[in-house]
Amino acid sequence: MSCFSCISPKNKDVVKYDDDMSPKSLESPGSGRKEKGSESNHMKGDVAKSFTFKELAMATKNFREANLIGEGGFGSVYKGSLESGLVVAIKQLNLEGLQGNQEFMVEVLMLSLLHHPNLVNLIGYCSYGEQRLLVYEFMPMGSLENHLFDLEPDQKPLSWSTRLKIAVDAARGLEYLHCKANPPVIYRDLKSSNILLDNDFNAKLSDFGLAKLGPVGDKTHVSTRVVGTYGYCAPEYAMSGKLTLKSDIYSFGVVLLELITGRKAIDFTRKPGEQNLVVWSRTFLRDRSNFVKMADPLLRRFSVKTLNQAVAIASMCLHEDPSLRPAISDIDEALEYLSSHAENSRKENSRKGRSPSSSDVNADCMRRQDL
Incomplete structure (x- = not known):
């Protein structure tokens, strides 16, 4: 999975702002469809x-x-x-x-x-x-951070299907900012603590104090002072202060890695070489056969195929060259497919009243003890 060229663009609603900055909803011509x-x-x-x-x-x-x-x-x-x-x-x-x-x-x-x-x-x-x-x-389940890291002894870890659902919701929110707001909005502070959850684990982006209007016309970037959170900030933005929509894509890649691995973006309690999540992941990202080794130890069962594809998406988001990072609309569509596949597998297993066993590995399911 090296590109999203096979995914066709979706026809979506847009939001345009008049000179008085009042929002106006415009549907794409002939679409007649509601916002996802x-x-x-x-x-x-x-x-x-x-x-x-x-x-x-x-x-x-x-x-x-x-x-x-x-x-x-x-x-x-x-x-x-x-x-x-x-x-x-x-x-x-x-x-x-x-x-x-x-x-x-x-x-x-x-x-x-x-x-x-x-x-x-x-x-x-x-x-x-x-x-x-x-x-x-009020978002009763708190932040994604509360459900990924430092769990209480009686706290149930997030399932793989729920993690993918949260990733889709976050991508949808970011897609709205990048593709429908006019001018586009660069979130600039995407991280697990800013993704809030309701009782059904529907996710919403929060804390827009650092948000910035994106480039318009012939401009390729917005020059601004560097702000954000260490570990999530795109390297080219941290070095130059040149902010683009692809800066958010890098941050999204870090959050996706957190969902996959259960590791924090920065964790100084870990040994040297493992404290920075992106740096630690590079060894595994070189070889697709190692992707499964990145899975959160708390995940008891998951689809190897969808996990491998999610890791591949995260890897593209973290590309050092921002121009080679995918657009959020393509990320959203790819994650929606993975989420649907994982949810259907979960429902099928639930309907049959069974959990995947070691014999299911070749059928795309893996239990944690089989690793």
């Missing part, structure tokens, strides 16, 4: 609500520690309940320095204009004095 995965929570045209600080303090019971559900360089995230009864996630930004306020404004703008089932919904915001808060839909 469109549901009732597709909030196209919705406008983020302005909340008072008092309302959000009440929703989080004065930001008490028991409501704290996440922390990071951006600040703290609290679970809250609005007066209407709606459960939300409230992010209180750390405004030490000008950049915090800039990221706040970027995120409000981006998520007020961009709406897709695989992007987290921005419900509202608060700008009161020095306080900057963002109110999102």
Whole structure:
């Protein structure tokens, strides 16, 4: 699997912005089809609500520690309940320095204009004095990071079919940003901690404070200061500050490797040579027969064929030459095929009331103890 040339482009909806930056949905001529995965929570045209600080303090019971559900360089995230009864996630930004306020404004703008089932919904915001808060839909299963790494003893690891489903959802969200937003949007901070999950493990991209409008017309890149997360950042962007859509593709490749291997992009608890996931993977990527050795030890059974193909996709995303990385639309279509194949295999095994055994290896299924 060295290219996607055999995959025909799909006819998709697009979103175009008028001069006043209000979103307008335009269907491709004659397509008549709806956006993939469109549901009732597709909030196209919705406008983020302005909340008072008092309302959000009440929703989080004065930001008490028991409501704290996440922390990071951006600040703290609290679970809250609005007066209407709606459960939300409230992010209180750390405004030490000008950049915090800039990221706040970027995120409000981006998520007020961009709406897709695989992007987290921005419900509202608060700008009161020095306080900057963002109110999102609540994603009850937390981030992908919580389900891949450092699992609790009683925590069930993600199945192979669920991992592929999450990869498809993330690709769909990124495809919307790259292919339907006009001008295109470069996410710039794709990582497992920014992929949030609902109760059914549907995935949505979150945290758009670093998002950047992509190049238009004859421009090939956007020159900007280098930001992002070590281990996910495309090498050419880190070295030159030249940002392209293919910078996101590299980050997607890293996340796909995390889903396949169960390893973190950067893990200093591992021995030298294994701390950087991409560097560690190179030894295996040279020989297709070694792909299966990269599988997460917590995966009890999986399709060898789909795993090999997923590794091949990740390898193309991580190509050192950004021009040779595939477009997100091709990645999405390839992953959708793999996800459908894995889900059908899971349902078939469930219907027959059996698990793959060692004799099934040649039939494309492998159990972990057979490795």
